[in-house]
Amino acid sequence: SGAITLDRGYKNSGSCLSEITFLDGEEGILRYRGYSIEELAEKAHFLEVSYLLIFGELPTAEQLKQYETDIRKYTLVNEEMKNIIDGFPKTAHPMGVLSALTSALTAFNPKAVNPDNPKELYESVCKIMGKFLVIATWTYRKTMGYPLNYYDNTKGYVENFMNLMFHLPTEPYKANPIIVDALDKLFILHADHEQNCSTSTVRMVGSSHAGLFASISAGASALWGPLHGGANQAVLEMLEEIHAHGGDTEKYLAKAKDKDDPFRLMGFGHRVYKNFDPRAKIIKKAADEVLSTLGVDDPILEIAKKLEAAALVDEYFVSRKLYPNVDFYSGIIYRALGIPTDMFTVMFAIGRLPGWIAQWKEMRINKEPIGRPRQIYTGHAFRGFVPVDKR
Numbered sequence: 001s002g003a004i005t006l007d008r009g010y011k012n013s014g015s016c017l018s019e020i021t022f023l024d025g026e027e028g029i030l031r032y033r034g035y036s037i038e039e040l041a042e043k044a045h046f047l048e049v050s051y052l053l054i055f056g057e058l059p060t061a062e063q064l065k066q067y068e069t070d071i072r073k074y075t076l077v078n079e080e081m082k083n084i085i086d087g088f089p090k091t092a093h094p095m096g097v098l099s100a101l102t103s104a105l106t107a108f109n110p111k112a113v114n115p116d117n118p119k120e121l122y123e124s125v126c127k128i129m130g131k132f133l134v135i136a137t138w139t140y141r142k143t144m145g146y147p148l149n150y151y152d153n154t155k156g157y158v159e160n161f162m163n164l165m166f167h168l169p170t171e172p173y174k175a176n177p178i179i180v181d182a183l184d185k186l187f188i189l190h191a192d193h194e195q196n197c198s199t200s201t202v203r204m205v206g207s208s209h210a211g212l213f214a215s216i217s218a219g220a221s222a223l224w225g226p227l228h229g230g231a232n233q234a235v236l237e238m239l240e241e242i243h244a245h246g247g248d249t250e251k252y253l254a255k256a257k258d259k260d261d262p263f264r265l266m267g268f269g270h271r272v273y274k275n276f277d278p279r280a281k282i283i284k285k286a287a288d289e290v291l292s293t294l295g296v297d298d299p300i301l302e303i304a305k306k307l308e309a310a311a312l313v314d315e316y317f318v319s320r321k322l323y324p325n326v327d328f329y330s331g332i333i334y335r336a337l338g339i340p341t342d343m344f345t346v347m348f349a350i351g352r353l354p355g356w357i358a359q360w361k362e363m364r365i366n367k368e369p370i371g372r373p374r375q376i377y378t379g380h381a382f383r384g385f386v387p388v389d390k391r
């Protein structure tokens with residue numbers, strides 16, 4: 001054992017070698033397997049991107065068709081899972097339910113996948129891609145008290161998401177293609193982001209050779225927090241609060257700068273980006289487009305823009321290189337699409353799933369050792385035990 005280097009929050013530690021995602025935080029560049037995020041968001045579809053992340057190359061038309069078919073095969077969720085959902089109160093947060101249900105999938109799929117067996121691995125990938133989408137929407141159906149929907153094999157993956165969420169037995173439902181396209185793009189933008197908190201969690205849990213589903217469940221729990229994926233819900237709640245207080249953005253900027261006030265400007269700042277988050281740029285443009293195409297006039301969007309403009313010229317934010325991140329505008333689009341606020345982080349999770357899977361797979365294939373950081377002990381030196389009657 002040598003000297004231990006302290007690196008709180010692993011700000012300067014590389015935990016692995018990875019071929020999946022390239023991120024340059026100074027320049028604001030993000031690429032999946034070499035392809036720029038801008039080009040993928042514009043030209044590719046979410047399932048195509050998930051294949052790219054997980055298997056390393058863009059699929060051929062034939063591979064993509066097969067992949068979609070194979071995912072479809074696994075979209076039936078065990079009926080007993082419904083009993084588990086029924087055990088939750090209606091008021092439960094969908095992220096807690098999602099993490100628990102993903103963990104529960106291990107009970108119905110107990111065999112640990114062998115990552116060195118390509119066929120077994122491929123089947124597990126399709127299985128989690130199929131089932132996770134369905135249970136993610138069930139968390140919403142539960143809070144609404146609606147009957148649970150099944151995957152419709154005649155529709156695509158993202159269209160199915162809308163259908164699973166919003167189809168009611170009493171009225172036929174047809175997802176708006178504009179909404180499906182916007183969601184597809186949002187899922188692509190969230191699909192991977194190298195060693196972020198939830199992905200590192202997936203790798204850490206998986207490094208003990210716990211199964212894929214157990215690792216993904218842990219990733220969902222990590223994503224839930226407001227400093228990570230939970231920020232998208234927190235941003236919208238913050239914008240609504242500012243709106244309710246007459247749109248006074250200056251007051252909230254002052255609060256964010258006040259070191260005695262725990263309030264932070266949600267959706268601002270990033271561990272790695274010290275420049276514009278490239279995803280935020282695309283999402284801001286998409287928010288404008290989606291709202292105008294759907295004819296939605298949302299005062300919240302104006303508040304967000306005002307807040308962003310003021311922060312970008314404010315010395316506090318400029319000197320700390322705090323820019324809008326992926327979560328700043330995404331919630332405004334979700335809201336325009338009719339997604340309830342407490343489902344925003346679930347949306348992030350659906351998008352991030354391919355990244356979690358790809359990183360888990362790479363970790364196992366590269367035979368990474370168990371994750372086990374050290375510490376610098378700051379507690380008591382040796383003390384003799386004092387019996388209870390002498391304390």
Ligand code: CMC
Pocket residue numbers: 009196226227228229230231256257263264265266267268269270271272320322325326327
């Ligand atoms: N509002 C006000 N001050 C901030 C903010 C903010 N949003 N973000 C960072 N700062 C300040 C922070 O107080 C610190 O100031 P000082 O140097 O005076 O102590 C400085 O900027 C550096 O911040 P940090 O907390 O040391 O940076 P970090 O890398 O540990 O944290 C972060 C990164 C994303 C957790 C943080 O910026 C934050 O809390 N942002 C708000 C939550 C958020 O939007 N999270 C989403 C992240 S992006 C995608 C995702 O993971 O979902």
